Amino acid sequence: MILNRRSLMTTALTLGAMKAFPELSYAQARPLVFATFTGSWEEAHKAVLVPAFRKANADAAIVLDPMLSVDQIAKINAAKANPPIDVMLHDPGPALVAIGQDLAESYPVEKSAYFKDLISEAQEPMGPAPFFQVVGLTYNPEAIKTPPTSWADLWKPEFKGRVGITNLNSTLGTGWLVEIAKMRGGSEANVDPAFKALEELKPNLAAVAANPGALATLFQQGQIDISPGNFNAIQILKARGVPVEFVAPKEGAIAFKTTIHIVKNSPNRELAFKLIEASLSPEVQTTLMNSPYLIVPTNSKVAMGGEIARVLAKDTAELKQKFVFQDWKKINEQRSAWIERFNREIKI
Amino acid sequence: MGTAPASRDVTSYGMGLAAPLALFFLVFFVAPLLQLLWLSLHNDTAGLHWGLGQYLHFLTDPFSLSVLGSTLLLGAEVTAVCLVLGFPIAWLYQRVGPRLQTIIILIVLLPLLTSVVVRTFAWIVILGRQGIINATLQSLGIVDTPLKLLYTQFGVVIALAQVQMPLMTLPLITALGRIDPNLDDASCSLGAGSWRTFFRIVLPLSLPGVIAGCTLTYAAAITAFITQSLIGGGQMLFMPMYLYQQASTLQNWPFASAISIIFLLAVLAVVSVFTTLGRMSRGYGGA
Numbered sequence: 317m318i319l320n321r322r323s324l325m326t327t328a329l330t331l332g333a334m335k336a337f338p339e340l341s342y343a344q345a346r347p348l349v350f351a352t353f354t355g356s357w358e359e360a361h362k363a364v365l366v367p368a369f370r371k372a373n374a375d376a377a378i379v380l381d382p383m384l385s386v387d388q389i390a391k392i393n394a395a396k397a398n399p400p401i402d403v404m405l406h407d408p409g410p411a412l413v414a415i416g417q418d419l420a421e422s423y424p425v426e427k428s429a430y431f432k433d434l435i436s437e438a439q440e441p442m443g444p445a446p447f448f449q450v451v452g453l454t455y456n457p458e459a460i461k462t463p464p465t466s467w468a469d470l471w472k473p474e475f476k477g478r479v480g481i482t483n484l485n486s487t488l489g490t491g492w493l494v495e496i497a498k499m500r501g502g503s504e505a506n507v508d509p510a511f512k513a514l515e516e517l518k519p520n521l522a523a524v525a526a527n528p529g530a531l532a533t534l535f536q537q538g539q540i541d542i543s544p545g546n547f548n549a550i551q552i553l554k555a556r557g558v559p560v561e562f563v564a565p566k567e568g569a570i571a572f573k574t575t576i577h578i579v580k581n582s583p584n585r586e587l588a589f590k591l592i593e594a595s596l597s598p599e600v601q602t603t604l605m606n607s608p609y610l611i612v613p614t615n616s617k618v619a620m621g622g623e624i625a626r627v628l629a630k631d632t633a634e635l636k637q638k639f640v641f642q643d644w645k646k647i648n649e650q651r652s653a654w655i656e657r658f659n660r661e662i663k664i
Numbered sequence: 665m666g667t668a669p670a671s672r673d674v675t676s677y678g679m680g681l682a683a684p685l686a687l688f689f690l691v692f693f694v695a696p697l698l699q700l701l702w703l704s705l706h707n708d709t710a711g712l713h714w715g716l717g718q719y720l721h722f723l724t725d726p727f728s729l730s731v732l733g734s735t736l737l738l739g740a741e742v743t744a745v746c747l748v749l750g751f752p753i754a755w756l757y758q759r760v761g762p763r764l765q766t767i768i769i770l771i772v773l774l775p776l777l778t779s780v781v782v783r784t785f786a787w788i789v790i791l792g793r794q795g796i797i798n799a800t801l802q803s804l805g806i807v808d809t810p811l812k813l814l815y816t817q818f819g820v821v822i823a824l825a826q827v828q829m830p831l832m833t834l835p836l837i838t839a840l841g842r843i844d845p846n847l848d849d850a851s852c853s854l855g856a857g858s859w860r861t862f863f864r865i866v867l868p869l870s871l872p873g874v875i876a877g878c879t880l881t882y883a884a885a886i887t888a889f890i891t892q893s894l895i896g897g898g899q900m901l902f903m904p905m906y907l908y909q910q911a912s913t914l915q916n917w918p919f920a921s922a923i924s925i926i927f928l929l930a931v932l933a934v935v936s937v938f939t940t941l942g943r944m945s946r947g948y949g950g951a
Binding site: 522523524656 | 727785788789792793794795812814815893894896897898899901905906908909911912913914915916
């Protein structure tokens, strides 16, 4: 093959154009685009949800485009009439933002085979919750011999300089603050008691991480021994051999609904519905519940097993009793003020 | 400009070749910047009501101003550390044989070849409670309990200094390379000691490199979101994290835009001070 300047130029320009305008390389009809989250979510969805969906829908084309909730909202907002995403996934806070900005389509509940089987908290008409994220106490069993049982244990004097928390940027940080407020007589509308409690926690604080992922690193480095933490994030650390354990505090583990929505004006509405159906199905939820994914199911037909049954709940009834759900509508109203206050007051 | 009359002026150049890049900048840099400015001039998050409310909020709020101040201070500290540690390396580079030169340049460039995330995580391992520094100090019996290095200003400065060091060293190497080595000898033969030679000859002549290095390091250090948040943690707030919080978590785009415009202007002010110093130094160096 002879390379001359002209052919090189043509190739370079073509490649450049394909990179700059990826639509060129697709056919006219766009495949179903599912904006999942990055990391372990993407892995789980690629390995379980996507194959189940394709099997049930004659190998329909689907693309995973993992990104944060805020990026999903920004991308859809930029092209509301012809959105580049068909199915979006959200934590409770961003879900309310997306619904508030009229980006989600109401879920065709009457057509759904599984919606009625979901536990009542997951039955959201604007987009059901296929999974729960659970926040409890995580600790290093090598350093802490008696497992903690309550959020209040974080204040114990023996954990001086050993406690880690995250700031309020994350759902975890904000949800935890609200739970502390409730423990001290506050509520979603009044977190003053929680800020007072944080003031008392300062001698114990070793770190305020910028995000929950950074907390995991701190366990690994022995920087902290106890912190509020996400059940799934801890499982990943455990699998890597880091000494960490998860316990649901007696006040109840905080459960966040991860909701899945059909994007308004999606050109692939029918396939989007089918994908969400697959995510609600007992088959997919059972597979995702088992090792290595350990994602908490929301379909009451799924029989709890494995690590989830051991640590969290044996069945739906126990799950509803041990989990606390929070009112994110109320939380969103004041969240920016709390973040500002946290910025100002929490200096260690 | 681009015309070619019979007697072509050799000191002027056609602008045609710069047009693609200029267009690129116009579309992907200037236009978004204007959009940012436009957005920052709104009082509500939906961007419907015009006003200077966001700027007033920032400039009258002691907390916001302290975030800006600590960010600018952080940049100054990192730049100072880079300069003090980077200058001897650049100086050494000009005075060793070619083989050592290759090794030095490799060591200087090596950090640039790994991702900033990897470098930052390495610093978490080094600075942690059970990290290399604490383990060494404890085994030598210098300290009893581990020092808190991670999530401190000290940790951020050290990590950023290492991460940004090449930006300081490379311009310094170039600048020092331009100095005629005979000037050193001349200075010494005229009776000046080595310190006097350094401060009166080498340092003034290398000032353009110092200024360039400082500008690059400073700009990179204050905007280094990843290193700042991973080593500094969630309670040390610098401008990039403040901005991220407002835009991403709170969806308050107008305030985030105002923060970035103010940050941009503050950085431009600092950089223009550097540039002015650079212009003055050129006069000095040429004298």
